[in-house]
Amino acid sequence: MRGAESGDLVCHRVDWMTPDIAKIVAAHRQGVIAPTDTIRQCYERIRSIDDPGIFISLRDEAAVFAETQSLSVGRTRGPLFGVPVAVKDNIDVAGLPTTAACPAFAYSATHDAIAVAKLRAAGAIVIGKTNLDQFATGLVGTRTPYPVPRNPLRSDLIPGGSSSGSAVAVARGIVPIALGTDTAGSGRVPAMFNNVVGLKPSPGMVSARGVVPACRSLDCVTIFALTLEDAWIALTVVAGYDDADPYSRAVPIGTIRSEAKAAKLGVPRKRQREFFGDARAAADYDQALARLNRLGCTIAEIDMTPFYDTARLLYEGPWLAERYIAARRVIENDPAALHPITRQIIAKGAALTATEAFEAFYRLEELRKIAANTFADVDGLALPTAPTVYTCEQVLADPINLNSRLGTYTNFVNLLGLCGVALPAALHADGTPFGITLLAPAGADAVVASIAQRFQADSGLVPGAFGRAKTGGLDN
Numbered sequence: 261m262r263g264a265e266s267g268d269l270v271c272h273r274v275d276w277m278t279p280d281i282a283k284i285v286a287a288h289r290q291g292v293i294a295p296t297d298t299i300r301q302c303y304e305r306i307r308s309i310d311d312p313g314i315f316i317s318l319r320d321e322a323a324v325f326a327e328t329q330s331l332s333v334g335r336t337r338g339p340l341f342g343v344p345v346a347v348k349d350n351i352d353v354a355g356l357p358t359t360a361a362c363p364a365f366a367y368s369a370t371h372d373a374i375a376v377a378k379l380r381a382a383g384a385i386v387i388g389k390t391n392l393d394q395f396a397t398g399l400v401g402t403r404t405p406y407p408v409p410r411n412p413l414r415s416d417l418i419p420g421g422s423s424s425g426s427a428v429a430v431a432r433g434i435v436p437i438a439l440g441t442d443t444a445g446s447g448r449v450p451a452m453f454n455n456v457v458g459l460k461p462s463p464g465m466v467s468a469r470g471v472v473p474a475c476r477s478l479d480c481v482t483i484f485a486l487t488l489e490d491a492w493i494a495l496t497v498v499a500g501y502d503d504a505d506p507y508s509r510a511v512p513i514g515t516i517r518s519e520a521k522a523a524k525l526g527v528p529r530k531r532q533r534e535f536f537g538d539a540r541a542a543a544d545y546d547q548a549l550a551r552l553n554r555l556g557c558t559i560a561e562i563d564m565t566p567f568y569d570t571a572r573l574l575y576e577g578p579w580l581a582e583r584y585i586a587a588r589r590v591i592e593n594d595p596a597a598l599h600p601i602t603r604q605i606i607a608k609g610a611a612l613t614a615t616e617a618f619e620a621f622y623r624l625e626e627l628r629k630i631a632a633n634t635f636a637d638v639d640g641l642a643l644p645t646a647p648t649v650y651t652c653e654q655v656l657a658d659p660i661n662l663n664s665r666l667g668t669y670t671n672f673v674n675l676l677g678l679c680g681v682a683l684p685a686a687l688h689a690d691g692t693p694f695g696i697t698l699l700a701p702a703g704a705d706a707v708v709a710s711i712a713q714r715f716q717a718d719s720g721l722v723p724g725a726f727g728r729a730k731t732g733g734l735d736n
Contacts, residue, residue: 373470445670
């Protein structure tokens, strides 16, 4: 084994700056670097970054070292052997509090969520719980009683939510993978704003047992990573049917194919593309579509009306009642403990009637039929992940309307049972990012991942904040 200084240097400059979980695991198995050295780097990086908004709770460093050392004793060295991970703080980690970014709601988790237990069984090391929009309600990352995580690309921009801390932890190079959740886009919008990959599996593919629900019937556990390959490795670990989760589904993962067949991808008609005045984002989207076309994908304009109509149901329909159920204990007993915007949104769920609920259910089934007809003509969709990005100041001035705009291309996805991958597509010299999301019907995870892998490799973008750290910014 190399000396500690040499090992730290190699891991930091090679494995972290050009992340590759397979190489990290290989280095651990071969003794090139000890897993404890990798974990030490995580904590050193946390201290050097000094952003109190990323983590709500961190595990004791000595306890984590002890767990890491035990990996080599009497255990199979799994596919994530010694890989550090972070977990969104609405997902249970045994021995740590689960807060959902609401201290009044907090409880001490006695068991790992199923996804966390699978990561640990594969050799991963959980280092802490990350910040989020309270009760996973928001796409901005600012609806938290804790400090807002700083966007590592440009500090005045929002980090995106609700999985803000998880996305920032990956973009900063603290961990190569982190768990988030996604109901309205929480595993995809932060990926764009932090220049990382956000993999949202088919609903039910990953068990949500041990996750504080936002909308229990829609929630998905998601994965943030710097590369599609790393996200896919993590998915193969956490996926699988869970008989104890009523919303779990036996969805085959499939296999990524580097030479995948040409795909036909639907895109909004030009008059239906909404960027809210962000001309640069519109141009970035056109360039991303041109790249997909160059990679062999056929681009076809489709009518997005049924998708936009579905999106409106999420915050105007009975699914708000699910959010109320999740936060009921706090909102009924200590409403002041809720973030004021979160309280304003969730409180509406108590007023919904059964009649309104069934009307919405009927409408959703109609829209699902229309969407299914669309997917009879295309293999998937290629959409902007978000139409634009806002500063923290802008969001604080208009928190609800701007948040709603950010969900233009995301709010319908789980209602329609789609899978997707959010990918970096451009990072400008001023730190403004842009990303696209590839979507497809449930079970086509490997199809969109195969396209995503080729797109990311072709883009040449340095993921996360590393490109800006090296060059001061990238234009694409």
